[in-house]
Amino acid sequence: MNCTECQTKITSYPEEKPSPETLQSMKTHLQSCKNCRALYAASVWVDTFVTEEKRIKVNPFMTTRVMAQIEKQTALSPNSGLVRLLNPQVLLVAASIVLALFLGVSAGSFYQPATFTEQVPEEFQYLNDAGMESLTYLINE
Amino acid sequence: MNENELITSVLNGNTNAFGPLVTRYQELVFNTCMGFVHNADEANDLTQDVFIRAFEKLSQFNHQASFSTWLYRIAINTSLNAVRSKKSQLFQRMGSWFETENKAGFEMPSDQNLTPESLMLTTEQSALVQKELDKLSEKQRVAFVLSRCENLPQKEIASIMQISEGAVESLIKRAKTNLAKNISSYFKK
Ligand SMILES: [Zn+2]
Numbered sequence: 001m002n003c004t005e006c007q008t009k010i011t012s013y014p015e016e017k018p019s020p021e022t023l024q025s026m027k028t029h030l031q032s033c034k035n036c037r038a039l040y041a042a043s044v045w046v047d048t049f050v051t052e053e054k055r056i057k058v059n060p061f062m063t064t065r066v067m068a069q070i071e072k073q074t075a076l077s078p079n080s081g082l083v084r085l086l087n088p089q090v091l092l093v094a095a096s097i098v099l100a101l102f103l104g105v106s107a108g109s110f111y112q113p114a115t116f117t118e119q120v121p122e123e124f125q126y127l128n129d130a131g132m133e134s135l136t137y138l139i140n141e
Numbered sequence: 142m143n144e145n146e147l148i149t150s151v152l153n154g155n156t157n158a159f160g161p162l163v164t165r166y167q168e169l170v171f172n173t174c175m176g177f178v179h180n181a182d183e184a185n186d187l188t189q190d191v192f193i194r195a196f197e198k199l200s201q202f203n204h205q206a207s208f209s210t211w212l213y214r215i216a217i218n219t220s221l222n223a224v225r226s227k228k229s230q231l232f233q234r235m236g237s238w239f240e241t242e243n244k245a246g247f248e249m250p251s252d253q254n255l256t257p258e259s260l261m262l263t264t265e266q267s268a269l270v271q272k273e274l275d276k277l278s279e280k281q282r283v284a285f286v287l288s289r290c291e292n293l294p295q296k297e298i299a300s301i302m303q304i305s306e307g308a309v310e311s312l313i314k315r316a317k318t319n320l321a322k323n324i325s326s327y328f329k330k
Pocket residue numbers: 002003004006029033034035036037
């Protein structure tokens with residue numbers, strides 16, 4: 001095996017796996033060729049780096065994290081929640097309702113109904129109206 | 142509920158139906174982001190951003206590609222944006238650190254039976270690999286991350302990147318060759 005063949009095999013791995021015979025001739029070549037051995041060692045470093053990196057796992061609370069963030073953003077989005085309440089048109093309608101209610105309540109409070117406040121003389125206080133004779137009856141008499 | 146029913150339900154205003162979609166695809170998104178930023182905290186923050194963006198743009202998902210393909214695209218764009226914004230400052234820091242600390246070079250591994258499983262990288266070795274990964278062109282990097290970090294077949298990578306399978310194959314090969322050549326240049330002669 002020459003250097004070009006050996007280097008092609010090194011850089012094609014693992015997409016193309018060498019046969020046992022090819023692997024043996026690669027090993028023989030690597031023993032005698034410093035250049036190819038350096039390339040091979042560098043490739044193993046890269047593979048090792050990737051293998052080590054793959055052992056690191058995602059945060060186990062990722063779904064909770066994402067959903068909490070989405071909830072926070074949804075609450076602040078223009079279509080719902082707090083922001084919708086801060087919309088100028090909504091505020092205008094709300095202000096009109098409050099004003100109408102205030103005017104209604106005020107008008108109701110200031111209105112004084114006409115009440116009969118004249119004092120009843122003491123001599124009439126015990127008068128039983130039901131026991132009085134009808135006036136019509138006396139006229140017809 | 143299946144995936145399409147969940148999507149329809151979210152679009153009809155049932156926000157909670159988005160939860161199962163996050164649970165189902167969180168690893169896919171996290172691994173993709175991790176392949177670009179190489180930092181768990183940052184990858185978790187990006188994963189959250191990706192899902193929030195997907196939620197906001199869900200009405201634009203047109204079912205032409207699969208939901209996972211659509212999510213991969215958002216994850217790649219979000220990660221690339223994050224990487225671009227910090228690229229210059231990180232390169233300046235790492236570049237000068239490597240020049241001063243590793244002028245002597247790394248001892249070349251002598252064992253030909255070396256495998257990723259038998260090896261543990263030192264902090265400096267990991268930093269070197271990361272630096273060289275970050276130096277790849279964006280297209281090579283995307284193809285490499287999807288093929289190595291996500292183990293996706295070239296057909297799916299082609300669909301995500303909207304290029305031909307042949308182009309994907311060539312990008313992955315070039316990425317691996319560049320990585321091997323650049324890293325091996327740090328070995329003691
Ligand atoms: Zn050689």
